Amino acid sequence: MASRRTLANINFSGISVFVLILAAWEASVRLGAITFEFFPAPSAIFAGAVELARDGILLQDLLHTLLSIAIGWTIATIVGVSVGLLLGFSPLARRYGLASIEVLRPIPGIAFAPLGLLLFGFSLQTELVVTVLPTVWPVMINTMGGVANVQPRLTDVGRTFRLNSYEVVRYLLLPAAMPSIVVGARISLSLALVMAIVAEIVGNPEGLGYGIVREQQALHPEFMFAYIAVVGLLGLILNAGVLALTTSLWPSTAPRPVA
Amino acid sequence: MTGQMSKFAAFGRMVSQLPSPRGLLPIVLVLVAWQLLQTGNSPYFPPPSAWWRGMVQIAAGGKLLTASIATIETIVVGLAISIVAGVVIGVLIGISPRTGRALGPLLEFFRAMPPPAIVPLAILFLGYDERMKLTIVAISAMWPILLNTSSAILQIHPILLDVSTSLRLSVLERIRLIVIPSVVPAILLGIRIALPLTIVLTLLVEILTSIEGIGALMIAAQRNFQSGQVYGLLVLVGLFGFVLNNGFSIAQSAILRRWPPRNVQA
Numbered sequence: 404m405a406s407r408r409t410l411a412n413i414n415f416s417g418i419s420v421f422v423l424i425l426a427a428w429e430a431s432v433r434l435g436a437i438t439f440e441f442f443p444a445p446s447a448i449f450a451g452a453v454e455l456a457r458d459g460i461l462l463q464d465l466l467h468t469l470l471s472i473a474i475g476w477t478i479a480t481i482v483g484v485s486v487g488l489l490l491g492f493s494p495l496a497r498r499y500g501l502a503s504i505e506v507l508r509p510i511p512g513i514a515f516a517p518l519g520l521l522l523f524g525f526s527l528q529t530e531l532v533v534t535v536l537p538t539v540w541p542v543m544i545n546t547m548g549g550v551a552n553v554q555p556r557l558t559d560v561g562r563t564f565r566l567n568s569y570e571v572v573r574y575l576l577l578p579a580a581m582p583s584i585v586v587g588a589r590i591s592l593s594l595a596l597v598m599a600i601v602a603e604i605v606g607n608p609e610g611l612g613y614g615i616v617r618e619q620q621a622l623h624p625e626f627m628f629a630y631i632a633v634v635g636l637l638g639l640i641l642n643a644g645v646l647a648l649t650t651s652l653w654p655s656t657a658p659r660p661v662a
Numbered sequence: 663m664t665g666q667m668s669k670f671a672a673f674g675r676m677v678s679q680l681p682s683p684r685g686l687l688p689i690v691l692v693l694v695a696w697q698l699l700q701t702g703n704s705p706y707f708p709p710p711s712a713w714w715r716g717m718v719q720i721a722a723g724g725k726l727l728t729a730s731i732a733t734i735e736t737i738v739v740g741l742a743i744s745i746v747a748g749v750v751i752g753v754l755i756g757i758s759p760r761t762g763r764a765l766g767p768l769l770e771f772f773r774a775m776p777p778p779a780i781v782p783l784a785i786l787f788l789g790y791d792e793r794m795k796l797t798i799v800a801i802s803a804m805w806p807i808l809l810n811t812s813s814a815i816l817q818i819h820p821i822l823l824d825v826s827t828s829l830r831l832s833v834l835e836r837i838r839l840i841v842i843p844s845v846v847p848a849i850l851l852g853i854r855i856a857l858p859l860t861i862v863l864t865l866l867v868e869i870l871t872s873i874e875g876i877g878a879l880m881i882a883a884q885r886n887f888q889s890g891q892v893y894g895l896l897v898l899v900g901l902f903g904f905v906l907n908n909g910f911s912i913a914q915s916a917i918l919r920r921w922p923p924r925n926v927q928a
Contacts, residue, residue, distance in 0.1 A: 416760070417767040424768070441786050502685025509903030510896065511861045513877075516869060517884035517892050522706055597776040601862070604778055605869050605881075612778070616870075619782035627786070631779050638774035 443625040448632065451625035460614075465633065467610040468599055471527060472641075475534030476595040480588050483539045487546025487587075491580070492572070497547075504543070512537030512598050516605050525608055533602035538591040545587025549580035582655045589645055596638055611637070708890045713897060716890030720879060733875040734902070736792075736864045740799030744856060748804040749849055752811025762812060773809060777802035777859060778866055785871060795867045795875075803860045807852035814848030815841070846921040850914050857910055861903055876902075 425445045432444035443451070455461040489496050490504075515536050519529035553576050561571035603612025611634050618626035650657045693710050700709040708716075720726045755762045755769075781798055788794035818840065826836045868877025876899060883891035 414763060414766055416764040420764045421767050498682050498684055499687050500685055502683060503687075503689045504685075506686065506689060506904060507900070509858075509907045510900035511858060511865060511903055513862045513865045513869065514880065514896050514899040517880040518896055520884050521887070521889055521892050597778060600776045601778045601866055604781065605866065615779055615782045619786050624786065627782060631775075631783060634779040635771055635775040638776055639771065642774055 441622070441624040443628060447625045448628040451623075452629035452632065455626060455629055461629075461633065464609070464611050464614045464630075465637070468596075468603065468612070468637070471530050471534060471602075471607075471610065472592075472595045472599050475531050475599065476538060476588075476592050478531070479535045479538040479591055479595065480542050482535075483542025483587065483591065484546050484584060486539075487543040487584075488550060490543070490547040491550025492576075504540075508540050508544075510536075512594075513601055513605075516602065519602075519606055525606060527607060527609075530599065530602035530607040530610075533606055534595055534598045537598055538595045541590040541594065542584070542587040545590070546580065546584045549583025549587075550576060552583070553579040582653050585649050585653050589649055592645055593638070593642055596641055600634060705887060705889055708893060710893075712890035713894035714890075716883070716888055716892075717894035717898070719888075720883075720891060720894075725879065729874060729876050729879050730898075730902075733864055733868065733877070736795055736799055736875065737860045737902075737906070740796050740864065741803055741853070741856065741860050743796070743800040744803035744860070745807055745849075745853060747800065748807030748852065748856075749811050751804075752808040752849075753815060753845075755808070756812035756815025759816060762816065769805075769809065773805050777863055781863070781867060781870060790871045790873060792873065795864065795871075795873055798867055799860050799863050802863050803856035806855040806859070807849060810848040810852035810855075811845060814845045818844045843921045847918060850917060854910065854914070857906060858903070861899075861906065865899065 429444045429446060432442060432447075452461070490500060512533055516529070516533050519532035523529045523532070557575045557579060558571055561575050566574065599610065600612035603610040604616050607613070608617075611630055614630040615627055615634070618624075618630060696707070697709045697711060700707075717726070755765060777798075780802070784794050784798045788797060822840050822844075826840055831839065864875065865877035865880070867873060868875035869881045872878045872881065876895060880892065880895045880899075883889075883895060
């Protein structure tokens with residue numbers, strides 16, 4: 404029964420379209436229908452990926468990107484949640500802080516790359532500047548919104564049970580705001596991947612993003628396509644993994660379809 | 663007369679929802695302290711007055727205006743192309759669930775792909791020019807709009823379509839009365855996601871290739887260690903983001919007043 408359901412859930416037409424496109428691509432390059440010098444066949448790209456993996460350079464670049472995403476996202480989450488909690492709980496902080504945040508928030512993350520380069524040169528610090536600054540906002544705004552939207556009655560409930568303020572926050576308000584915080588953290592993580600790639604392209608000659616540029620400049624299209632494919636797969640795996648993890652931990656955070 | 667009144671009332675509500683201007687105090691304090699506490703002319707943390715001097719320097723060379731126009735033009739034209747392409751393809755995919763299912767894995771892969779990763783690819787294929795910049799921006803910004811449109815069409819409630827059949831609505835009426843109201847909020851949401859992406863990608867391409875634009879000015883300022891210009895341009899880009907985002911928000915709320923989002927439950 405279960406196996407039949409999983410069988411029905413497999414998207415056969417989708418997979419066959421995917422395979423068909425790859426096959427058409429391969430065939431047209433092999434048969435010379437596309438004779439563009441920078442356009443390798445899928446098999447050449449796969450061979451390129453295997454070669455890069457055997458060199459160990461692919462793993463090294465992948466680990467660098469993962470590490471900087473992890474560091475950047477952790478910093479952004481800690482800062483975003485702390486400031487978001489402050490803004491959510493204190494009307495005073497909202498009154499004297501919210502407009503500043505609304506002014507700073509639209510600065511595109513990439514704009515910090517020249518500043519990071521000015522301060523730190525080509526380095527991991529520059530990469531973190533570009534990764535952390537834009538990823539703080541989704542966590543911060545979602546945390547603030549989550550706390551501000553908690554039913555006021557919950558505080559009354561806490562008072563009835565004679566909880567002190569700390570206990571009200573710890574046992575009632577935080578758990579109620581948690582789904583919103585988790586959603587913010589999830590948005591920040593996918594943004595962190597994008598910004599890490601951006602930073603590696605312009606600001607830190609290491610990692611997967613730099614790998615793409617390096618192979619483009621070396622005119623090794625098969626290696627460049629291999630790096631792009633790895634970046635795409637990393638995006639898929641990160642998104643799906645975090646989504647599965649968070650929805651199993653907090654079922655109410657499952658993304659609802661757009662209505 | 664009443665229309666006028668309600669417009670005023672709506673404007674009043676909008677103003678009252680804005681965050682209090684007192685909230686700007688932290689930024690103002692930091693900038694003033696920065697200006698007053700500076701020690702000489704730091705090459706890394708120049709005071710705000712040096713930012714202004716830097717901007718005047720660039721503007722005097724006549725480069726600031728042309729670069730701003732080039733950047734804004736790319737953002738606006740790129741976004742326009744991506745809206746048209748995203749909506750058209752999204753509608754085509756959404757109309758036929760079978761096509762949607764067949765293209766599903768492909769679309770998922772492109773959605774998960776961080777857009778900056780395709781920039782070197784586009785440079786290799788299209789070379790260093792305006793067309794390449796526009797292509798990258800349009801293609802990357804298209805995905806959120808496309809996916810939001812197609813899923814909104816898939817979610818039009820079947821009862822609504824049955825109703826339109828029993829009322830014998832013509833195709834045009836059906837589109838006007840059922841499809842557009844169901845899809846417009848989703849398209850706007852897609853544009854909301856796409857807008858910051860277009861800004862980031864435009865600047866990224868300009869920084870990477872030094873094609874004319876604000877991004878090229880930024881990276882040139884950094885290479886020449888003109889720290890005042892680096893900070894000044896950062897403020898300018900922030901201003902662009904602020905104006906574009908808020909301009910879109912105003913347009914969005916105006917459009918949503920015409921086509922309010924609706925959530926039909928069976």
